[in-house]
Amino acid sequence: MGSDKLLFIEDLHKYYGKHHVLKGVNLAVNEGESVVIIGPSGSGKSTLLRCINLLVKPDKGRIVFDNEEITTGKIDVRRVREKIGFVFQHFNLFLHLTAIENVMLGLIKVKNYPREKARRIAEEALLSVGITEELWNKYPAQLSGGQQQRVAIARAIAMEPKLLLFDEPTSALDPELIGEVLKVMEKLANEGRTMIVVTHEIGFALKAADRVVFFDDGKIIEEGSPEQVILNPKTERARRFLFSIRELYRLE
Numbered sequence: 001m002g003s004d005k006l007l008f009i010e011d012l013h014k015y016y017g018k019h020h021v022l023k024g025v026n027l028a029v030n031e032g033e034s035v036v037i038i039g040p041s042g043s044g045k046s047t048l049l050r051c052i053n054l055l056v057k058p059d060k061g062r063i064v065f066d067n068e069e070i071t072t073g074k075i076d077v078r079r080v081r082e083k084i085g086f087v088f089q090h091f092n093l094f095l096h097l098t099a100i101e102n103v104m105l106g107l108i109k110v111k112n113y114p115r116e117k118a119r120r121i122a123e124e125a126l127l128s129v130g131i132t133e134e135l136w137n138k139y140p141a142q143l144s145g146g147q148q149q150r151v152a153i154a155r156a157i158a159m160e161p162k163l164l165l166f167d168e169p170t171s172a173l174d175p176e177l178i179g180e181v182l183k184v185m186e187k188l189a190n191e192g193r194t195m196i197v198v199t200h201e202i203g204f205a206l207k208a209a210d211r212v213v214f215f216d217d218g219k220i221i222e223e224g225s226p227e228q229v230i231l232n233p234k235t236e237r238a239r240r241f242l243f244s245i246r247e248l249y250r251l252e
């Protein structure tokens with residue numbers, strides 16, 4: 001395995017009871033690559049991200065992350081998760097903590113940084129996603145959805161993860177707030193961060209993804225450059241799905 005491969009997934013399977021949800025996923029992600037996963041509801045996209053972050057245990061197959069197999073029983077889950085940032089659809093901020101305290105928490109509790117150092121890093125992370133000082137001491141309920149999601153992104157990047165996972169980060173947002181979050185994600189991709197983004201935002205994929213993966217029924221059925229997969233899909237299944245998405249997003 002080349003050392004530029006940060007993530008390597010081989011023949012991954014997951015069952016929920018008798019329901020075969022992941023049916024042999026193979027995916028490799030290089031350092032610095034930004035990969036968009038697109039596909040119908042229920043096809044297993046979130047399950048795949050959750051397997052990578054060890055929130056879900058696969059039944060078969062291997063995941064190698066940062067030169068270490070993480071699908072063995074012996075792995076230190078906490079140490080792996082420290083290297084992976086996860087941004088959820090519903091932000092998952094702590095509601096009783098302010099914006100800056102949300103970002104500082106992991107730096108203090110997981111990285112054991114002193115408060116002052118944590119605060120400095122948190123401030124920098126918040127500024128990098130466009131959350132300026134007057135918002136730092138607000139609680140999530142006092143922020144817009146777009147601001148909350150940017151705080152959640154700041155919280156993820158403050159930990160300096162090697163891999164960022166985004167699970168439909170804009171699908172809970174009002175349309176006018178989606179752009180500000182996508183802009184931040186585009187910046188992260190341009191900075192060369194390694195990220196996997198589950199999203200139906202094909203405009204974002206065309207601008208910021210190095211590769212697009214089309215997922216259906218527990219498997220990758222097509223992958224390639226954004227232009228190829230989105231604008232000129234090879235399989236009938238991807239063609240039909242992307243056609244409906246393009247209609248919805250009015251992309252020519």
Ligand SMILES: Nc1ncnc2c1ncn2[C@@H]1O[C@H](COP(=O)(O)OP(=O)(O)OP(=O)(O)O)[C@@H](O)[C@H]1O
Binds near residue numbers: 042043045047048
């Ligand atoms: N914890 C669980 N227990 C049982 N079944 C589950 C569980 N999580 C997911 N599933 C099922 O697994 C399948 C894949 O779910 P998953 O959430 O991975 O799909 P998805 O592609 O992310 O869909 P969406 O686009 O709607 O988010 C679905 O049929 C779902 O109902």
Ligand SMILES: [Mg+2]
Binds near residue numbers: 045046047167168
């Ligand atoms: Mg999902």
